[in-house]
Amino acid sequence: MPSQKKRPVTLTAADREVLVRVTTTGVRPASMIRRAGVLLALDTSVGVVDPKEVIAARLGVSGETIRLVAKRFAETGGDVGATIGRKKRDLPPVPSPVTGEVEARLIAMACSQPPQGYTRWSLRLLEKHVALVGDIPNLDHSTIGRVLKKRNCVLI
Template sequence: MPSLKYVIKLSAEDREKLTDIVTKGKSPARTILRANILLASDRRSETYMTVSEISKAYHTTPTTVQTVRSSYCEKGLEATINRKKRETPPVPAKVTGEVEAHVVALACSEPPEGYSKWTLRLLADKTVELGYIDSISHVTISTILKKMNLSRI
């Protein structure tokens, strides 16, 4: 029988916290699953389970069980059961409040000669032409105007 690399021995405080997470059921499913895995892996309880037994009992893979166990041993309880928050958004917003203000001001102004009103494509082209933004879609212009309740200009 191979030796276990990560032996889980929960403290009374950790066990109580994990039991609360599981019994209350107010946490995300991922958190509850990880709490269940840690509780089932605890060597201090009389009914600890093997990796394969845990994976079958909680309908997950043995890899997930091993990942949770190794994460608990290396990073601790909080890092294991909770998601890590992103520090920055994946892509910064292209359209800022300043660009929105320019689009709204342009939409409220007189349309170009030969047109009775502004179209979304005309607004998008004029916004790029005036240098407010490098490129913008007519759909984005529509979203901006709708957000400002100006969709019927």
């Protein structure tokens, strides 16, 4: 792992005021208050910063938390709001198996004639037929129902 250059946390007076307000007033998530306290403790604009171990013991956090907050402050370019707030997730953890093409094929199947011996499609019957089609991923009947509901397709 390449060595990373330590960048000191330097806050403006307005940033300090915001962080003090976050840590002392209102109802906020504990993680936000914790990160705001870490930034205040790491601020070099008010004087010499205590060693990381002292800050960790005083705030009740780990040294890794202090390192990650300082790193995020540097990555965001000194944006206090982005540093103490939650990061937005880029993608869902598991990509959806229902793409536009799968959705179109599913709707076409639901709008077609039901198999011989059936008067209409049911969600479970669609589930069985989707499993038989090779190029559509296996979908649960509840997933099929959500797709059809989203597109206002009613099984009659």
